[in-house]
Amino acid sequence: MKPVDFELHRPATTAEAVALLAEHAPEAKVLAGGQSLLPLLNFRLARPEHLVDLGRIAALAELRRTRDELVVGAMVRQARAERSPAVAADAPLLAAAFPNIAHPPIRNRGTVGGSLAHADPAAELPAVARALDAVLVAAGPAGRREIAARDFFQANLMTVLEADELLVEIRFPRAAPGTGASFQEVGRRSGDFALVGVAAQVTVRDGVVEEARVCVTGVAPTPHRAAEAEEPLTGRPLTEARLAAAADALRAAIDPSGDLHAPGEYRRDVAGTLAVRAVAQAHRRATEHAAAAA
Ligand SMILES: Cc1cc2nc3c(=O)[nH]c(=O)nc-3n(C[C@H](O)[C@H](O)[C@H](O)COP(=O)(O)OP(=O)(O)OC[C@H]3O[C@@H](n4cnc5c(N)ncnc54)[C@H](O)[C@@H]3O)c2cc1C
Incomplete structure (x- = not known):
């Protein structure tokens, strides 16, 4: 199918984009990489009268470091961030997540901000943002506001962004020395x-283990930050018994629903197994990193 007719706007600045959204919301939608939005348009599941394409706004495609943060512009393409040495060094969990997202051609177009704004309950980047306590910065007619990742995701495909707001950048805390990360997932096909x-x-x-951060995707409408699994791991050396306790605590804390892809019980069990694998690999990498830095 083809989309219904819409007017395409291609602003050159964030201010212009915000003004366009303010003028046309709620009949306007933001277009980033189009990897989720274009299928929705083609199936006519979304019928915006106006599309505001962010592709020309250079400021939204910046990737920079401050003393404490890695700042990723909303329009940074997933493939670019995946190859970035700064991302690998400062946000190793973000780097570990990218290879799990779709296929390279989709990551060439798909953006970091687009994935977060889309808020698919099975997506990787919302879980990373939640695990790292990232700060998401939105711009709207009233100016900019900072939103903690724990407040950003509201429900399946729903965030706190207003119809006239734009996600402009995401701030990730820079990883401390001796930090390692891992993203583990199960899907039907690669x-x-x-x-x-x-x-x-x-x-x-x-x-x-000075700090452990664990977040699960695919088991709830929004990412599940697993404080119950982090607690038995923190402040102690890692042992198999503590890993097993973390996995049991996680399984007890979640109640995933089933669908045509997998029953809820399967998701619950697999979440615990993947948590063991992810924490163990993150710990190995952290130990190597700490040894290399010593
Ligand atoms: C075959 C296929 C497989 C995929 N597999 C995965 C997968 O395994 N994991 C995964 O996470 N994703 C997957 N995706 C989705 C992909 O990662 C998308 O790139 C991502 O979900 C959306 O990013 P985008 O930049 O393409 O956004 P778009 O498609 O352009 O936009 C998505 C939504 O977010 C809104 N939006 C985008 N940017 C902003 C912004 N800056 N401010 C406010 N609103 C904004 C849009 O209005 C729209 O509602 C897959 C896609 C396809 C086609």
């Missing part, structure tokens, strides 16, 4: 959306 995915980042100091 490149499919995950049935379940686990994001884990671990910081090790003197053989002790």
Whole structure:
């Protein structure tokens, strides 16, 4: 099928884009990489009268470091961030997530901000943002506002962004020395959306897990930050018993629903198994990183 007719706007600045949204919302939609929106238009599941294409706004495609943060513009393409040495060094969990997203041609077009704004419950990047306590910056007619990742995702495909707001950048805290990360997922075929995915980042100091961050995708309408799994891992050396306790705590805390792809019980069980794998790999990488830095 073909989309219904729409007017395409191609602003050159964020201010112009915000003004266009303010003028045309709620009949306007933002176009980023188009990898989720264009299929929705083609199937006529979305029928906006105006599309505001962010592709010409250079400021939204910046990737920079501050003293404490890695700042990723909303229009940074997933493939570019995947290859970025700054992302690998400062946000290893973000780097670990990208190869799990779809296929390279989709990541060539798809953007970091587009994936977060789309808020698919099985997507990888919302889980990463939630695990790292990223800050999402929105721009609207009233100016800019910062939104904590824990407040950003509201429901299946729903965020707190207003119809006249734009996601402009995402701020990730820079990883401390001795940090390692891993993203583990299970899907039916390579490149499919995950049935379940686990994001884990671990910081090790003197053989002790100083910090563990775990977030699960595919088990709830929004990413599940697994504080119950982080707690038994933190402040102690990692052991198999503690990994198993973390996995059990996670399985007890979630209640995934089933669908035609997998029953809820399967998702619950797999989430625990993937958490063990992700934390163990993140811990190995953290230990190597700490040894290399010593
Ligand atoms: C075959 C296939 C497989 C895929 N597999 C996966 C997968 O495994 N994991 C995964 O995470 N994704 C997957 N995707 C989706 C892909 O990652 C998309 O790139 C992503 O979901 C949307 O990013 P985009 O830049 O293409 O956004 P678009 O499609 O342009 O936009 C998506 C939505 O977000 C809104 N939006 C975009 N940018 C902004 C912004 N800056 N501010 C406010 N609103 C905005 C749009 O209005 C729209 O509603 C897949 C897509 C396809 C086609």
